[in-house]
Amino acid sequence: MKRETKMKHIFADKATLILRKMITQPHRRWVVRDFVGAHGVSIGRTHKVLESMSREGYVERFRKGAGSYTILTNQKIQNELAMLSFEL
Numbered sequence: 001m002k003r004e005t006k007m008k009h010i011f012a013d014k015a016t017l018i019l020r021k022m023i024t025q026p027h028r029r030w031v032v033r034d035f036v037g038a039h040g041v042s043i044g045r046t047h048k049v050l051e052s053m054s055r056e057g058y059v060e061r062f063r064k065g066a067g068s069y070t071i072l073t074n075q076k077i078q079n080e081l082a083m084l085s086f087e088l
Contacts (some may be wrong), residue, residue, distance in 0.1 A: 059073055
C-alpha cells in the first residue's frame with residue numbers, strides 16, 4: 001500500500017496540479033473526480049488540498065451529496081494567474 005506524504009501547503013508538489021487545473025477554467029464547477037486519474041492526484045489528496053484551499057479562501061465548496069462541487073473564488077489569484085500560461 002502506497003502511503004502519501006504530508007502536504008506542506010497548497011503550492012507544493014502535486015497539490016499545485018489542482019490549482020493549475022482550476023485556473024484553466026476559473027468559472028467552472030469542479031468535482032473531486034476532475035482531479036483524479038493517471039496524471040492527477042489521489043482522491044484523498046484532492047480532498048485535503050481542496051479543504052486547505054477552502055480554509056485559505058481560495059475556493060468555495062458546496063456540499064450537496066452527489067451534486068457537490070468547488071469553485072475558485074479568490075479574485076486575486078484569478079487576476080494574477082490569468083497572465084500566466086499553464087500546460088497540463
